[in-house]
Amino acid sequence: MSRAVVFTHIDERNRLEDTSEILGFYDRRGAFFRSCLACRNISIVFVYSSYGVEECIRAVLCAKEQPQIPVDVLEKEQRVANALQMVLERAALHVFGADAARRRESGPEFVFIGVRELACHLNRLMRIDRKLVENFAHQGKSTYDSPKNIEAIIRIARARRFPEETVIRVDADVQVDEIAIDRLLECAAVCRADPLQPYWWFSGGYSGNFDDDPVNVHAVRQHWLVSKETRHNPRGFQLVPNAEAFLADIAEIGATQFDARHHPRRSRAAEKMVHDRGYSSRRAGPQVISGAGLVASAAAIEKLPPFMNAPAMVVWIDDHLKRLLHEAIGDISPRDPERIDALLRQDRYPGPDAIDDSDPAEFEKRTHDYFERLLNGCLMEATIETKPNHPGPLATWVHNVTTATLTRLTADDEVRLRAELCDAAQKRFDHVMAVWQHADYGDDMLAKWAAGVDDERRKQICGRIGDIGAAYVRLCIDWEHHVAAIGTLQAHDAYWLFTKPRPLAPAATAPASLAPPAPAGADGGFVEAGSPLPAGEKQSAVRLPPL
Secondary structure, X not given: OOOEEEEXXXXXXXXOOOHHHHHHHHHHHXXXXXXXHOOOOEEEEEEEEOHHHHHHHHHHHHOOOXXXXXXXXXXXXXXXXXXXXXXXXXXHHHHHOOOHHHHHHHOOEEEEEOOOOOHHHHHHHHHHOHHHHHOOOEOOEOOOOOOHHHHHHHHHHHHHHOOOOEEEEEOOOEEOOHHHHHHHHHHHHHHHXXXXXXXXXXXXXXXXXXXXXXXXXOOOOOHHHEOOOOOOOOOOOOEOOOOHHHHHHHHHHOOOOOOOOOOOOOOHHHHHHHHHHOOOOOOOOOOOOOOEEEEEOHHHHHHOOOOOOOOOOOOOOOOHHHHHHHHHOOOOOOOOXXXXXXXXXXXXXXXXOOOOOOOHHHHHHXXXXXXXXXXXXXXXXXXXXXXXXXXXXXXXXXXXXXXXXXXXXXXXXXXXXXXXXXXXXXXHHHHHHHHHOOOOOOOOHHHHHHHOOOHHHHHHHHHHHHHHXXXXXXXXXXXXXXXXXXXXXXXXXXXXXXXXXXOOOOOOOOOHHHOOOOOOOOOOOOEOOOOOOOOOOOOOOEOOOOX
């Protein structure tokens, strides 16, 4: 079995311009680098820094002729690249000590990607059609789904050069380990061996700082439902009473969070809503999670682009919703692998302060922003699947694109498309509000927010779903040009893209002096990446002690 290739995205708003910022970044993300270095079954780690590309897209939108990228943008991006190299060197020192030979033999290669690495591809797209570069974002506004375009380039181009390779997406606040990576590789090998199924889309899951960590083990955030007494204790988060009903309810209006063996009781409001509409939307297993080791076939990426140009933040847009879209147009069966038993440790709130609620007004604002992103996800889900086994309008329009029934979107087409999307969104909006305005989750923040969403705001939100869907259909029409341009890339265009995977090195036992001791008071329940588990012990995610 070949070693894995990992893709992650780094978005540092402070641009890592001085030593204190770099040290702060290492505190937040050093564990990711250390965990990758300690995995012998990872060959390459692609780290995409989006700052320069975002500025490039803005320049394209503003320029009438060939856009120019200011030197200060290149300087700032170079500083980010330099900072990432420094962070990597410190992480390597932590994992391997002074044994540079061991790092060369077993550690993965890190490839940093910025605007210069993508310059040939961007300029090639510009020569074909300027709007293809504009597809990288919505009117120059990048959201957290925009980096998936770079991931798509890697998946498509490398699949043609290295067809047996598995690319795994991991968020930078996650730590990998060899056990989880092996399970993802094994599942990918099984999928790849099936000659009748070119499409697959699955991931692992999250583990947290302790068993059933309520803040880190699910795709949906519950930070606002953590009791105030435990918000500053990342190893002892406890939910307020009735909080689990929140995630149980999400399965009926968005994405399933639990498997059939453990599913908490829904709220009374959700029970009534399900009874009134006459069906349950809960799936047999929990949703796929993009940051927890997403594996996707190149065929799936070539057929449908990522939702990289959405004009607003949408929860699940790059994992559950994309998977559901493939199901709705007949590519993937709901019975195909979706969330497998491969746990990667997530720590959403690293550091001693844990969940920052020191400013109640700011905490409430951030939480309200998240509620809107979550609502967007629920509404987008309805445009893809109005109810189980019933494709929504977005799925229908996308299917027409993939079958060449629709080759361009006229002004009249777009009016009709938006109307259909808004109608589906409005119906789901009413279901969501029937639950959120009345459900008791042990905290009334969500109920108060939902009660404040008036009819005018309802119209705006549902109209925005129409914007997102219409932008995606246009992208689907353009996607064949993106795929064709990716297919023309050669090593002299993007040498970084065709970095050769290194073979799996034989297991080696590190000298005891190279294994740094755990700090005093550290939780002994986690194992260092690559270490064998004691007999009978449950799989744990990686925990590497800090410097």
